[in-house]
Amino acid sequence: MNAVAAIMKKEVRDAVSSRWLVLYGAAFALLALGLSYLGQRNLGSVGFENFSRTTASILNLCLMLAPLIALSLGAGSVAGERDRGNLTYLLSQPLNRWELLVGKYAGLVTAISVATIAGFGLAGLAIASFAHSLDVTTYVLLLVLVIALVAVMTGLGVVASVVSANRVQALGIAMLVWFFAVLFFDLVLIGMVSSTSLGGAGLLAAVMLNPVEIVRILAIIHLEPDLQVLGPFGSYVLETLGTTGATAILSAALAAWVAVPLAAGIWLFHSRDD
């Protein structure tokens, strides 16, 4: 077993035994079930909705909850070892810094993905048992997008962990990132659109600055292919790029959001004197 695999295996084992990840999976399942159940109730008949409506309902839940857990656990990765006085000991082993960081990152993404799949899977099974129609493809697509978002946000959390002196500071930075990406960015976009002549292209570029928005739009493209919910911006995207083009560009941007923070984290970790 190489060093990356060894670190990854340990990280998965530690994360799975962490109560936070279990709580996250359980909360995901319960909230997905609850949203589906209550959504149908609001339409006048109590019962479980089908997959398509459920995926739309829980999209916002995914975009809030997944980044929160990914950023938090990522923030604890290196800073936690530093706090426990264990980082120098790990670095004294025959491994490179990048191997330690990549192993921790891969382990966390795997563990959070497993918890997400478990939560989603339990909710999906329950909904499939009661709903009249199934849209498994869309449900799975949303799951893939959530895991991609987990990969991005874990990387950002790891960067926060590398540059921080301790876990509390890392968590503080991670929560600021979460607040900005999940809650504040939409307000910034609204302000920019109303106060500047940003245009469709400018708005698309601005969207790519936030991985949460990228995932939101990718999900909407496949949930509502006519993009009516996005208004004039949706029309612009469809007319200039088409569904395939928009998916390709947004997916590439998401991939960059995975690669760039991880590369930056490795570079910063190498430049530190731990």
Place this chain on the structure above:
Amino acid sequence: MSDKTVMVSVKGLTKRYGKVRALDGLTFTLGAGEIVALLGPNGAGKTTTFKCLLGVTGFDGSVEVNGVSAAKRGKEVRRQIGYLPQTPAFDSGDTCEEVLQFLADVKGSDPVRAGELLQQVHLTEQRGVEAGRLSGGMRQRLALAAALLSDPPLLLLDEPTANLDAENRREFLDLIVELRNEGRTVILSTHFVDRLGEIADRVIVLQQGRLALDATMEELRRAKQPGRWYTVNVNGTEPDVLLDALKGIGIGAERVTPVKTHFEDMLAAALAAGSQEEEEPK
């Protein structure tokens, strides 16, 4: 040194933290199989020296372990070093076996060796016990087993007995004597010097990041403070008989007291002699 393979070569090692020089031009060479005591007060640079030897921190100068540069090929150097930190911070929920299994995976060592090492450090019965429930002495022995996983030729032991009571310290030092007999090179940083005369071949003393003393045990035994006192081996002659003899030949001695030579006395004498030499005008 000439008849031994060079295991560690340090030349002009300087480490700065901002404007502070934690190590200042340190130079020494260790032969394979030597047991070296690295002494010095807190902040003298002992742990920093270990970090440089491990290649986990940047530095100026040259550090080579078994001919491999710590600055350029840190991972390869670390493969040849077993490091025991002052306070090993294992995950408290992991059992002794899990701790060693994880580190064996990282080092690419044979996992079977973990069981053998638990036996060597007398922790076989504790193999399933969580690291967080081990006593300080047991935790240090577990860390020693971890350091030995890859069968390294060089061991760096950073204050391994600092947090141990007398009994655990004695047991741990016995283990180091065993390692000495296995022919490993060991650098032992410590504050406790009570058994160093028995364990170490050589002593390196750091003061404010500089080399204050580098002497073999034999050189230490010869060290003395000229003109103040002498230790004379008189092959069992009684003190009163010796005092009478001294007076008989006109030496104004007041008292003859039998003494046992302690390592601390030898070290203090060597350091004092060194500082006197430095102060002498040239």
